[in-house]
Amino acid sequence: MAVYTEVSDEALRAFLSGYELGELLAFRGIAEGVENSNYALRTTAGDFILTLYEKRVDPQELPYFLGLMRHLARHGLACPEPVAGLDGEALRELAGRPAAICTFLPGVWPRRPGVAHMAPLGAALAALHAAGEGYDIERPNALGPAGWAPLLERCRPNGDTVQAGLCDELDAQLRGILQDWPRDLPRGHIHADLFPDNVFFLDDADRQPRVSGLIDFYFACTDLLAYDIAVCLNAWCFEPDRFSNAGQFNVTKARALLRGYAARRALTEAERNALPVLCRGAAIRFLLTRLYDWTNTPPGALVTRKDPMEYLRRLRFHAQAEGPGAYGL
Structure with missing residues (x-):
């Protein structure tokens, strides 16, 4: 299970008010992964992934990770790109945790790679x-x-x-x-x-x-x-x-x-x-x-x-x- 921090509808809507992502349509936890809390997020602007960074992630290192992802995405790699809020920042806080929204990628991972x-x-x-x-x-x-x-x-x-x-x-x-x-x-x-x-x-x-x-x-x-x-x-x-x-x-x-x-x-x-x-x-x-x-x-x-x-x-x-x-x- 990879939802360790629960997010209420009210807290999420307040959080989204800091972005230009339209209205919230759907929101659900993602069960895979072991490090952070991940949610699938759908708004009128499209599909996204919301991540809350748990205690095993050093908040001071998050700017490196998010900056690298932005750099890679903008240089043609298919990877999540962090979404900046109205203030131009991608790293924010939600439910007492550092949090960021990234673009959604289609596809599935192979359970038995060939x-x-x-x-x-x-x-x-x-x-x-x-x-x-x-x-x-x-x-x-x-x-x-x-x-x-x-x-x-x-x-x-x-x-x-x-x-x-x-x-x-x-x-x-x-x-x-x-x-x-x-x-x-x-x-x-x-x-x-x-x-x-x-x-x-x-x-x-x-x-x-x-x-x-x-x-x-x-x-x-x-x-x-x-x-x-x-x-x-x-x-x-x-x-x-x-x-x-x-x-x-x-x-x-x-x-x-x-x-x-x-x-x-x-x-x-x-x-x-x-x-x-x-x-x-x-x-x-x-x-x-x-x-x-x-x-x-x-x-x-x-x-x-x-x-x-x-x-x-x-x-x-x-x-x-x-x-x-x-x-x-």
Whole structure:
């Protein structure tokens, strides 16, 4: 459930009086997502998404996120564009929470991504990286390499309750990742969380999926562009545990994703060679955040816990990868 803060009709109508969006026609909570409260909003001016930012989002970082989304949208990327109020500001307050209205994007996210989704995904990711050029504000990646050792320390008191010896294994993996981490690859603004539920698709005239929008930029930051690819390889190219061939890496999907990306932005040789360690880093990042939530989330908290062991299996795969050929290159 992703409606943590309820909004009354009266409060919403007062809030909308600060915009030129016409009259309110419909309003409902959106059940997907885990970080913020989201509402589908329809007015006489069209369809929009209202987001109330909950406690896990730092309000001081919202201008970066909203500014990046505006920049990307205005440079041709299909992503939500924040709507400014009558005072010219997009970030406002509603029900005691920072809040913003963004444009609505059509489409649905794929519950079971197939090979046909991969090339459009790769092309959309490359388009995001290109559109981000010229956005001058930077945001360090708080969940990048500098944050992994401190996060592991926070997991250590309860980490081995998930699996015996887990923290020792992660210690060894992390030492190797940080030792091998590349320093001089191309950098820019990245999404850093482009999981299937953050990518909308529609079918084209030939019934082939095309990306209709990228959403949820609240982990976006300034980092290695190829790290964003590694996040996608982890999130899209392993068969989910609930399906046959559970946990297996699908190299056909990976090859299609990378070819789709390269059709819009060619990878450097250094980026190609760095894919195994970048994928190890992306795997340990999501493993650690999941492990922390798994062992520290009290009942009734806003965070939806996800199984960290899924990413341990992925980390082990990447640790055995011998060069970019493991990913279909």
